[in-house]
Amino acid sequence: PQRVSEGYVRTHTPRIEERLATINQQVMSRTRLRIVMEDLDLFQAERKNLPLEDVVEIMRKRIALQVRGNDAFTLSFIHADPKSAMLTASRLASFFIDENLKAREAQALGTADFLGSQLAETKAVLEAKEKALGDYKLRHMGELPQQLEPNLRMLTQFQEQAKVNAENIRYQEDRREILETQLKTLDSSFSNRGSSGKTAGKGTTQKSADRGSIPETASRETFDGQDRELPLPQVLRLKKEQLAAMELRYTENYPGISRMKQEIALLEQKIEENRRLAVTRQAGIGNTAGKDQEMSMQMDYETEQQMESLREKLRGAKLEMSALKRERADIQKNVELYKSKVEGIPRREQELVGLTRDYENIKKSYDDLLKKKLDAEVASNLEKRQKGEQFQILDPANLPARPFTPNRPLVFGIAFAVAAIVGFGGAFGMEMIDPSVRGAKEFSHFSGIPVLASIPSIHDKAYAKKVGRRRAAIIGGLITFTTAVTVFLLVYGEKVRSILEGVVTR
Numbered sequence: 001p002q003r004v005s006e007g008y009v010r011t012h013t014p015r016i017e018e019r020l021a022t023i024n025q026q027v028m029s030r031t032r033l034r035i036v037m038e039d040l041d042l043f044q045a046e047r048k049n050l051p052l053e054d055v056v057e058i059m060r061k062r063i064a065l066q067v068r069g070n071d072a073f074t075l076s077f078i079h080a081d082p083k084s085a086m087l088t089a090s091r092l093a094s095f096f097i098d099e100n101l102k103a104r105e106a107q108a109l110g111t112a113d114f115l116g117s118q119l120a121e122t123k124a125v126l127e128a129k130e131k132a133l134g135d136y137k138l139r140h141m142g143e144l145p146q147q148l149e150p151n152l153r154m155l156t157q158f159q160e161q162a163k164v165n166a167e168n169i170r171y172q173e174d175r176r177e178i179l180e181t182q183l184k185t186l187d188s189s190f191s192n193r194g195s196s197g198k199t200a201g202k203g204t205t206q207k208s209a210d211r212g213s214i215p216e217t218a219s220r221e222t223f224d225g226q227d228r229e230l231p232l233p234q235v236l237r238l239k240k241e242q243l244a245a246m247e248l249r250y251t252e253n254y255p256g257i258s259r260m261k262q263e264i265a266l267l268e269q270k271i272e273e274n275r276r277l278a279v280t281r282q283a284g285i286g287n288t289a290g291k292d293q294e295m296s297m298q299m300d301y302e303t304e305q306q307m308e309s310l311r312e313k314l315r316g317a318k319l320e321m322s323a324l325k326r327e328r329a330d331i332q333k334n335v336e337l338y339k340s341k342v343e344g345i346p347r348r349e350q351e352l353v354g355l356t357r358d359y360e361n362i363k364k365s366y367d368d369l370l371k372k373k374l375d376a377e378v379a380s381n382l383e384k385r386q387k388g389e390q391f392q393i394l395d396p397a398n399l400p401a402r403p404f405t406p407n408r409p410l411v412f413g414i415a416f417a418v419a420a421i422v423g424f425g426g427a428f429g430m431e432m433i434d435p436s437v438r439g440a441k442e443f444s445h446f447s448g449i450p451v452l453a454s455i456p457s458i459h460d461k462a463y464a465k466k467v468g469r470r471r472a473a474i475i476g477g478l479i480t481f482t483t484a485v486t487v488f489l490l491v492y493g494e495k496v497r498s499i500l501e502g503v504v505t506r
Helices: 017-029 032-040 046-051 054-062 082-139 143-206 234-250 255-284 286-383 409-432 438-449 461-505
Strands: 063-068 072-077 218-223 228-230
Touching: 017 063, 017 082, 032 082, 032 255, 046 054, 054 072, 072 082, 143 255, 228 234, 228 255, 234 255, 234 286, 409 461
Parallel strands: none
Antiparallel strands: 063 072, 218 228
């Protein structure tokens, strides 16, 4: 039996009949039997006079293998020499043990190697399926079935953002229209006051010449390729627009931006000085024309500041509008993107089901093969260390104390019985068959007539020859029959003994 519990290590153990049938073919091979014959010097005469195949066949017939129960068998060898029979049986038993170990080890190793090759092939297929599945998930990231809920949430979120964006755009459009209307109104009012101010200024210039020079309120600048004289507030506004445009295109380190900021600072300083100067001179001007001019300048300045504020708000509204439109385009792209993802999920799910099913089947096959391979390796190590199931000699071959066959007392008894039966039966039969009467007493017995006289038989040479031939025939027949019976018992004695033992047992 196996020395390690099968609860820990399970090995494949076929039925003993199957194992013995395989091992018997190897042990009974001509090569093995020839080695045994040569080592133990068996069948010397036969090897000299017969071909090797015939001698091997004779030896095979002398070997008997009988299965006893489910896990035992008996091996015997018949030979005229008791010692040779014992040694041959021992040698054959060792062959059976060795071949069983080799067969089990070879089977375990072969199983492990086969499972190893199958495992390697399955692993390659599994890795290919795993890579295909991973590539598919990476290629369709965001369109996988488990991402349906996040995609729906993102789609809803972007749709809400689109609604908010549309409301903001409408609000900015309304605000832009209002600012443009206000700016046009102020610009129209400012233009009308500017025209009347110039007319009044021509009449009063000479009168106020003796009170000091009028502050500089205009500057000659070049804008849009034209050299024009513009009011300082308008110049300041144009400069600020140029600065805003430059800041959109360049960084803070750009030289033109620094220079433009300096010019704007100087203009603001000059405008502020003019405003203070105008306020200061207002107290020293006694006539109505001077006061009107100063008041007109103050109103122009305030109007210009309001217009500048409206322009700043309008530019902010336009920038906000542009940003909202860009945001709307981005939101629309995201909405379309997540719509396509949500719509493509059922198709991806079907494709993924096929890939996953193939992967799971290969993975299951790989796991089964891996477990079997590990079990086979453990079983192989068990066989290598001879801890598995192996043949063990329970009753070694002994030196026979008496011949196995033939059973001479039995043979002689049977021969005597047969000879007696044949002898007495033959004599009785011949007497019954022969109608002749021998002697006067026999004649009187059978006929009932008294015998008065008898003539004795005349024994001549012919009679002597006849009697001799009869006796020789009887003796030869008995000898021939006895010889035939003896030979029959020598050849089929084992079967006859088995039959007789069965009859006696019954």
